[in-house]
Amino acid sequence: MAKSKATVRVRFAPSPTGYPHLGNIRTALFNWLFARHNDGTFILRIEDTDVARLVEGATDMILDSLRWLGLDWDEGPYFQSQRLEIYRGVADQLVEEELAYLCYCSPQRLESMRQEQMKRKQPPGYDRHCRHLTREQRAETEASGVTPVVRFKSPFEGQTSFHDLIRGEIVFENSTLDDFVLLKSDGYPTYHLANIVDDHLMEISHVLRADEWLSSTPRHVLLYQALGWQPPQFAHLPMILGPDRAKLSKRHGATAIDEYRDQGYLPQAMVNFLALLGWSLDDKTEFLSRQEIVKHFSLDRVSKTAAVFNRDKLDWMNGVYLRGLSLEEFSQRAISFLERDLPSEVERLLDANYIHQIVPLIQERAKTLAEVPQLTEFFFVEKLEYDVDLLLGRIEGAEAVGALQASLAKLEGLQNWDAASLEAVLRPLADELNLKTGVFFGLLRVAVTGRTAAPPLFQTMDVLGRERCLQRLRVALDKLCSRLDR
Numbered sequence: 001m002a003k004s005k006a007t008v009r010v011r012f013a014p015s016p017t018g019y020p021h022l023g024n025i026r027t028a029l030f031n032w033l034f035a036r037h038n039d040g041t042f043i044l045r046i047e048d049t050d051v052a053r054l055v056e057g058a059t060d061m062i063l064d065s066l067r068w069l070g071l072d073w074d075e076g077p078y079f080q081s082q083r084l085e086i087y088r089g090v091a092d093q094l095v096e097e098e099l100a101y102l103c104y105c106s107p108q109r110l111e112s113m114r115q116e117q118m119k120r121k122q123p124p125g126y127d128r129h130c131r132h133l134t135r136e137q138r139a140e141t142e143a144s145g146v147t148p149v150v151r152f153k154s155p156f157e158g159q160t161s162f163h164d165l166i167r168g169e170i171v172f173e174n175s176t177l178d179d180f181v182l183l184k185s186d187g188y189p190t191y192h193l194a195n196i197v198d199d200h201l202m203e204i205s206h207v208l209r210a211d212e213w214l215s216s217t218p219r220h221v222l223l224y225q226a227l228g229w230q231p232p233q234f235a236h237l238p239m240i241l242g243p244d245r246a247k248l249s250k251r252h253g254a255t256a257i258d259e260y261r262d263q264g265y266l267p268q269a270m271v272n273f274l275a276l277l278g279w280s281l282d283d284k285t286e287f288l289s290r291q292e293i294v295k296h297f298s299l300d301r302v303s304k305t306a307a308v309f310n311r312d313k314l315d316w317m318n319g320v321y322l323r324g325l326s327l328e329e330f331s332q333r334a335i336s337f338l339e340r341d342l343p344s345e346v347e348r349l350l351d352a353n354y355i356h357q358i359v360p361l362i363q364e365r366a367k368t369l370a371e372v373p374q375l376t377e378f379f380f381v382e383k384l385e386y387d388v389d390l391l392l393g394r395i396e397g398a399e400a401v402g403a404l405q406a407s408l409a410k411l412e413g414l415q416n417w418d419a420a421s422l423e424a425v426l427r428p429l430a431d432e433l434n435l436k437t438g439v440f441f442g443l444l445r446v447a448v449t450g451r452t453a454a455p456p457l458f459q460t461m462d463v464l465g466r467e468r469c470l471q472r473l474r475v476a477l478d479k480l481c482s483r484l485d486r
């Protein structure tokens with residue numbers, strides 16, 4: 001046991017052909033968890049050999065996302081584009097040993113072959129034309145100056161099988177595999193070649209990757225056999241589906257991972273949520289710290305069936321994590337969102353003390369940090385924008401005017417402006433005015449916040465302060481009066 005623990009080496013091997021999304025990061029997380037649980041090594045390898053599909057900035061985004069989630073790597077990042085000689089050497093060796101061959105077929109020929117196959121309803125795949133070239137034909141084609149690709153000689157029949165740690169025994173018919181390309185004419189390796197060469201040289205013990213790569217694995221196994229190398233153990237992680245059970249896509253909010261950060265999800269909530277997309281401790285535990293997940297993570301508890309992404313659950317979890325933050329930490333995190341999203345008229349830098357007073361009033365309600373500016377905007381702006389009808393939601397005009405006038409009279413003389421003193425004068429005032437407290441406080445709430453739903457009224461008024469509240473009550477009164485005059 002101790003030995004296998006010590007030899008766990010896993011890698012996250014993204015292609016920088018787009019920004020990392022939820023599925024990519026779930027793969028990274030599971031590799032990281034597996035490495036940490038087994039005191040193993042987590043390697044980061046950037047598979048940047050598909051030059052035409054590289055996306056500028058994608059590698060940085062991958063590194064940033066991993067850092068944000070605390071998925072620290074022990075080796076790398078290695079870049080495949082810096083290792084081209086190595087792959088070429090292996091391809092040459094395979095050609096030398098006649099396990100692979102040079103293919104001179106032009107893109108035009110391949111295209112018409114493909115058309116023909118479609119017409120005949122045959123499975124697509126290379127027809128092995130160049131596999132059978134004679135020495136003379138080869139010399140002739142070479143003289144024509146075409147740059148060849150290197151193709152692997154797949155067996156015509158038989159089966160290739162491997163044991164998947166999650167999916168069990170997997171068997172592929174070799175007849176379904178064509179002679180796939182190892183080295184492209186631009187000198188870059190294909191995914192298949194570079195991936196297995198690196199997994200071998202980097203002594204990867206376990207390949208944990210998305211389900212979609214399962215169909216590539218028999219090719220990899222054949223390559224390992226051809227090279228006389230011991231393959232790593234494979235574990236294909238379950239797919240992630242949207243709530244409608246279609247493959248997760250942008251439509252389900254499965255946008256690039258940095259958008260979750262920008263929308264105010266906490267890394268610890270994200271890690272917890274992602275860990276449960278395909279893994280579970282038991283059938284009920286939802287909240288686990290990073291340490292607990294590391295402690296318990298095992299492939300035995302990774303499910304064979306697809307996981308379903310549920311945005312509402314993520315929001316709920318994030319809300320729970322937000323409520324668990326200390327006042328200090330919540331404030332610190334909230335500040336950057338306030339700085340970013342409050343209307344430009346609000347003067348920056350924001351006052352940290354003031355934010356400390358506001359935060360306890362909304363910490364219970366925010367599901368994401370990006371909601372904080374919206375929930376608290378009325379604490380910061382000078383002028384509230386709301387429709388006078390909002391004041392008249394549950395009360396009739398003349399009565400509202402009377403209630404605001406009476407409130408102003410009481411509050412202007414109030415000695416101490418704090419929540420308890422405010423409550424002590426306003427609660428009895430509802431009785432005096434013969435109004436239900438809900439109706440009366442509702443009116444005051446709209447007057448001081450501009451909205452019907454806001455944090456507890458007296459605390460809010462306390463934090464807003466005397467001048468702002470009195471001024472807002474006067475503005476509300478003016479609004480009502482000018483409405484009534486009309």
Ligand code: GLU
Nearest residue numbers: 013014015047195209213
């Ligand atoms: N470069 C592949 C990807 O983008 C790696 C797949 C694998 O892990 O083998 O996911």
